[in-house]
Amino acid sequence: MDSSNKMSTLERGSSKHPNDETIISFENVDYSHPNGTAALKHVSLSVSRGELVAILGTNGAGKSTLVRHINALLKPTHGRVAVFGTDTKETTSATLSRKVGIVFQNANNQLFSDSVRSEIQFGLKNFGFSQALIDERTRWALDTFGLQQYADRPPMELSGGEKKRLCNALVLAWEPEILILDEPTVGQDSEQKEKLIEMIRTLQNQSRTVIVVTHDVEFIWPLQPRTVLMTAGKIIADGSAAEVFGSVEKMKEASVLLPQLVELFNSMRIAQYPANVFQAADQISQLAIGGT
Amino acid sequence: MQWIASGFLFVRGYSLIHRMDPRIRLFLAATLFIVGLLSQSVVELSVLIALCFVISLVAQIAKRFSKSLVFVGGLSFVVFLISVFLSHQSVTAGIINGLRLFEVIQATSIFFLTTTPDELEQVMRWFRLPIDFIMVFVIAVRFVPVLLMDAIQIMDAQRSRGLEFEKGSLIQRLKNTIPLLVPLIAVAVTRSLDLAEAMDARAYGALRRPSSMYVLAMRASDYASLLCFALGGALGLYIAFFLKLF
Numbered sequence: 450m451d452s453s454n455k456m457s458t459l460e461r462g463s464s465k466h467p468n469d470e471t472i473i474s475f476e477n478v479d480y481s482h483p484n485g486t487a488a489l490k491h492v493s494l495s496v497s498r499g500e501l502v503a504i505l506g507t508n509g510a511g512k513s514t515l516v517r518h519i520n521a522l523l524k525p526t527h528g529r530v531a532v533f534g535t536d537t538k539e540t541t542s543a544t545l546s547r548k549v550g551i552v553f554q555n556a557n558n559q560l561f562s563d564s565v566r567s568e569i570q571f572g573l574k575n576f577g578f579s580q581a582l583i584d585e586r587t588r589w590a591l592d593t594f595g596l597q598q599y600a601d602r603p604p605m606e607l608s609g610g611e612k613k614r615l616c617n618a619l620v621l622a623w624e625p626e627i628l629i630l631d632e633p634t635v636g637q638d639s640e641q642k643e644k645l646i647e648m649i650r651t652l653q654n655q656s657r658t659v660i661v662v663t664h665d666v667e668f669i670w671p672l673q674p675r676t677v678l679m680t681a682g683k684i685i686a687d688g689s690a691a692e693v694f695g696s697v698e699k700m701k702e703a704s705v706l707l708p709q710l711v712e713l714f715n716s717m718r719i720a721q722y723p724a725n726v727f728q729a730a731d732q733i734s735q736l737a738i739g740g741t
Numbered sequence: 742m743q744w745i746a747s748g749f750l751f752v753r754g755y756s757l758i759h760r761m762d763p764r765i766r767l768f769l770a771a772t773l774f775i776v777g778l779l780s781q782s783v784v785e786l787s788v789l790i791a792l793c794f795v796i797s798l799v800a801q802i803a804k805r806f807s808k809s810l811v812f813v814g815g816l817s818f819v820v821f822l823i824s825v826f827l828s829h830q831s832v833t834a835g836i837i838n839g840l841r842l843f844e845v846i847q848a849t850s851i852f853f854l855t856t857t858p859d860e861l862e863q864v865m866r867w868f869r870l871p872i873d874f875i876m877v878f879v880i881a882v883r884f885v886p887v888l889l890m891d892a893i894q895i896m897d898a899q900r901s902r903g904l905e906f907e908k909g910s911l912i913q914r915l916k917n918t919i920p921l922l923v924p925l926i927a928v929a930v931t932r933s934l935d936l937a938e939a940m941d942a943r944a945y946g947a948l949r950r951p952s953s954m955y956v957l958a959m960r961a962s963d964y965a966s967l968l969c970f971a972l973g974g975a976l977g978l979y980i981a982f983f984l985k986l987f
Contacts, residue, residue: 517897520901522897522900522901541900541905542897542900542901543900543903543904543905546900546901546902546903547903549901550901551898551901553894553897553898553901555894557924557927557928557931558891558894558895558898558924558928559895559898559899559902559924560924561919561920561923561924561927571902571904571920572902572903575902575903575904575905576903605927619902620901620902623903
């Protein structure tokens with residue numbers, strides 16, 4: 450892989466989705482917190498319908514601040530953020546959230562109802578769904594996320610993993626066109642992570658736009674998303690997973706560790722990275738056969 | 742909410758005021774508070790308010806200090822209206838009541854904006870207050886910004902579920918606070934239990950009077966400041982009691 454070519458495509462954002470219908474666009478966005486700390490600096494980014502985007506970076510890189518602009522929870526200090534063509538400065542987060550669902554990192558910050566069922570219904574009622582539709586979507590969410598047996602229990606009594614599932618369920622219940630998962634793997638065991646990957650793949654098949662904010666590179670690597678790398682409030686790389694993870698200098702600059710498979714293939718000086726262990730086994734066995 | 746809290750949350754700084762012994766800072770704030778409380782003159786209260794602004798400039802906290810004053814100014818105006826229209830006092834008395842409230846909040850704000858929770862603890866120890874009381878107070882002060890951040894995150898989460906806190910009648914707005922308050926209380930309780938366990942694990946309560954890493958020590962500049970503030974306070978009280986200013 451030619452390193453110089455790779456860098457230039459990375460910086461301009463080479464991996465645009467073939468649909469090419471831009472539904473999120475950041476135009477030279479700056480954002481400063483009320484205490485004056487600059488959290489985003491000259492960020493430009495566009496996301497097409499149906500894309501799966503991973504936003505990577507260490508703590509304090511500006512990942513969560515970036516996605517909070519997408520449903521107008523934060524408004525840019527300078528520049529423009531447009532979602533489905535609407536400038537976020539001209540709308541409210543409550544309005545935009547009908548199309549942009551965010552699953553926040555901390556489940557305890559979202560749950561307040563006396564039952565799992567009413568927790569799911571809360572958002573649907575706020576968005577003005579009819580009673581029949583509320584019942585239907587609640588049933589769907591309870592079934593899909595395996596929460597039927599907890600339907601009448603208080604959400605606070607659920608385990609950490611169940612709470613996280615409930616948070617996914619209560620957002621997907623209103624079928625937002627864009628789903629943002631903010632650090633979805635924090636506090637999750639490997640089984641839950643597998644289920645999350647399944648859920649993201651299902652949403653991809655439905656042509657939904659999914660944005661995952663994470664620093665868990667092992668979780669995101671098998672999904673092979675378009676990858677946006679951030680550090681100190683800036684986007685320093687934007688491209689396919691292989692391009693971004695293959696750029697060792699950029700990964701070092703962002704202080705993000707490489708996935709183990711990438712490390713392994715880098716140490717073998719092979720630039721064609723496998724997405725999972727099965728592909729890795731195939732590639733290695735082919736190499737072994739070729740070598741004998 | 743952030744505006745109100747910003748007037749009382751410590752701002753790290755290295756100004757003349759920050760470098761003073763915290764007991765002197767407390768004395769300064771207490772002097773301003775007491776003189777303001779006893780003053781019956783619009784002129785004297787105005788001078789005290791101006792003095793508070795000057796102190797905030799010297800302490801380099803003017804920006805944060807001014808933020809909370811929008812709310813305090815509104816509150817003072819309400820006090821003025823209550824004094825004039827409900828208590829049927831004169832307009833001058835109403836102005837004095839409003840200015841007095843404004844000034845005493847300013848004085849309190851100066852102390853809290855320039856005093857770290859650690860310094861607060863040392864001052865309370867110096868007053869020989871019970872150690873459990875000190876710990877509860879200091880933890881409460883430390884947790885204000887943490888709870889504020891939690892509240893912001895919870896509000897963001899609920900807004901993302903279509904909730905509009907500012908919409909509807911007064912009753913509806915009160916109802917809208919339930920999705921904020923329930924998780925906030927739950928998070929606060931969980932956090933306090935975690936903290937209690939962590940403190941137990943670090944032998945909190947093993948000694949009746951645990952030692953302290955820092956010991957308060959007055960310097961020559963602190964004694965000079967104390968003298969200045971004492972003279973200023975005495976002058977303020979003299980004016981309040983013996984001079985009939987407007």
